[in-house]
Amino acid sequence: MIDRLRRLFAQSTPPRLWVAYSGGCDSHALLHACAQLRAECGLTLSAIHIDHGLHPDSGSWARHCRAVCHALGVDYHEHQAQIERGPGESLEALARSARQRIFANCLGPGDWLVTAQHRDDQAETLLLALLRGSGVHGLAAMPAQSALGPGTLVRPLLDLAQAELRAYAEQHRLRWIDDPSNQDLSFDRNLLRHQVMPLLRQRWPSAATTIARSAAHCAEAAALIDALADEQLPRVAGLRPGTLSVARLSTLAPERARAVLRRWLAQQGFQAPNRLRLETILGEVLRARADAQPMVAWDSCELRRYRDDLFALAPLPPRPATELSWDGRQPLQLPMGLGMLSLEVDDSARPAMGLASPPALPDVPSMRVRFAVSGLCCRQPNRPSRRLKILFQHNGIPAWLRPYVPLLLDLEGDLLAVAGVAACGSSSTPSQPTLRLRWIGHPWVRFGWFDPVLGFGPE
Template sequence: MAASRNSTPADPLLGLAAWLQPRLPAGAELWVGLSGGRDSVVLLHLLRQLLPSGQLRAVHVHHGLSPHADAWAGFCAELCRDWSIPLTLQRVQVSRAPGPGLEAAARQARYQAYRDCGIRYLALAHHRRDQAETLLFNLCRGTGVAGAAAMPGQRAWQDMVLLRPLLAWSGAAVAAYGARHGLAWVEDESNQDQAYSRNFLRHRVLPLLESRFPAAEATLARAAGHFADARELLAELAAQDQLLVQGRVAPLLNLSPARQANWLRHWLAAAGWHPPEAAALAEALRQLAVTPADGHFELCLAEGAVRLWRGQLYRVPFPGPLPAPCAWDGSGVLDWGGGRLQLRPGAAGIRPDALLGRRLELRSRQGGECLRLGPGRPSRPLKKLLQESGVPPWERPLLPLLFLDGELLACPGVGVAAAWQSGAGEPGLLPCWEGPGLSCGD
């Protein structure tokens, strides 16, 4: 966005339109996170002048944390009614359980509320001063490059695209715009409570810095931009290394320690997992370097565990309860054990006539199952067949076993009982099960 000295374009609407045009597809619905505070009211006022009727919506999240929360919701409803903008009110329960703190819990609840609305494009009213505060906050927590990059102007988050159209505007420019247009807004009393870290930075630290460095807001935001560039370079390096590593430990350990850590962080983040802190990450890589390819290695994280199997790293989500036995007609795709089961055409698969008029049942492993995979071959314990087939140990309890009239018919990843296998050149159906995110090479 072209900016003047106070980072407000000479024509705010023209500058905002130029920023938004390449980021919002033509005709796409844009939602505004409307708290009722000054910044979100200014953003809504600007976008109302830019977007045609029906393309702009607002969402207000009622956290229930303040005695004034109902009044804020009422203000937002009245504002949107006056401006002819549809408003969605979302009430949430903010967890007060021990953990990252009330601010983080409220943010998590708020973003989940946005997802529950089915929002695709969401505009948030963060500006340059918020960016400076975020950088300071993250630095005080010992962040890495990604945290020091603070907030991007555009970011994909799960199934939403987050847009921050005012990020290049100074806090003073946003305030001046609101005053110039006579806008009204609500004041959140918690914004004055310096028990919250961000408020302490806003009211005590940043003013003190600006008393010595008058351009601190702008320079801190500019530094966040430099860190964002570095973050992009590290992401590109991780993508290049992934072509070589593909989850394999041997090529990973040929990289420098810094590149090993960088690859592992991005590999975890690609699945939405949170990497461990730097010390824990370094210790995990040290252990990985001395663990044999078939040895035991496990890095436990909030979302699951990173495990080693035959020289490959896997992200393994924490398993849920084992599915109950159920009947299946073999059609379509069936959810099972957090994964997806279906029958696909394949050699040495199940003969189609095997399923005619017979009862197909799915069960989890109980132990002691045996399977004979070919004519003239002996029946063998499924445990041995799973080991020989390279099925990782954590997948084995989750595998859906197919039983026909009470006898084991097939096991995904292993094969089909000889009595019901299709012959050479005959059509067959192979059971294929894709586990819950058990991936190594992606």
């Protein structure tokens, strides 16, 4: 194991190497080996332990991990996973997703997170995927490397048997935690590990090796499919960044369209849906009327259509029903993760006013920020007044996003601005600087909607 890791770090040394450390035998062996190579390979080493809070002894396990890292002189980080299980949801899948989120948030640009999955884990992963009816991407099981947040997830031990890791741990007299949940046969992976795989090895002693080899073959096939999909994606791109064109996607043969959809969703950070939902997308969604609003949802993703564009986005939050008061002096944090509004003086006003630096923000009358207000009109200088619905349509804002666009009103209820879409009301005069209303950090900025800067003049 040491030699394998030494060769890996000789090829490339990350800015920081994080070890996912559960306290079990496998991760303890990996952490110990990395610590032995720290000086030789110039590693900046950290360990990260995640307490899922699912076992009454999880607190003592965390203390054990902290003590081991202290003894090894390894920088230790501990995080609590928040897991809320709903009806029919897999506890294994929820815990895995929680870990991935925490890991991704810890990594810096270029950092590596190494995990201790081995050949036996790989074989179990392929069998689970096979029993779920997965395609070649699922049967490829766990890749040796994959992107994770701003860094990379690396599995350096996939070619080693679990017995080799245990032999290393015993040789170095390591002390590890045995999680009793690993014996619980109600978990699919445990059933495979303790009952199915031993039976397979009785008949085929090299079962784990040959199953893992099949995963490698599937990974090659998946890479070829992804390469073909990558060639097609620019040809079926939609009008908005990160979208697909309904018309262009409809011209592809079904098998190519499915491959393109899966690849596009992966690039957007979402899991691909099952075959039934894919067929619903290719059938009902693509064939819907242009003015329809079809939606297909699965696993923290909503696929929606607006005109000719397909969008993949996280589930929309509850519609904000709040009203916020704002004087414009400080940025305003919006509810439901909708970002922030701020007012600033337009820097382009400086030359026209003969100023060397932008003027100070003038006094602005108190305003209100509301959402989804009906009956409003936007009155712009030298333009006819337009109803809010017409304004949204003109700017290509889908009906399903309009309730989340902040509306800036004066105390009389007149519309001053539609954040990122249009300024309404009076214009500025040469003695009054133009104000810039910025809508920062909203969830849909990647689609190119709502240019976050617009100008309007104070009263």
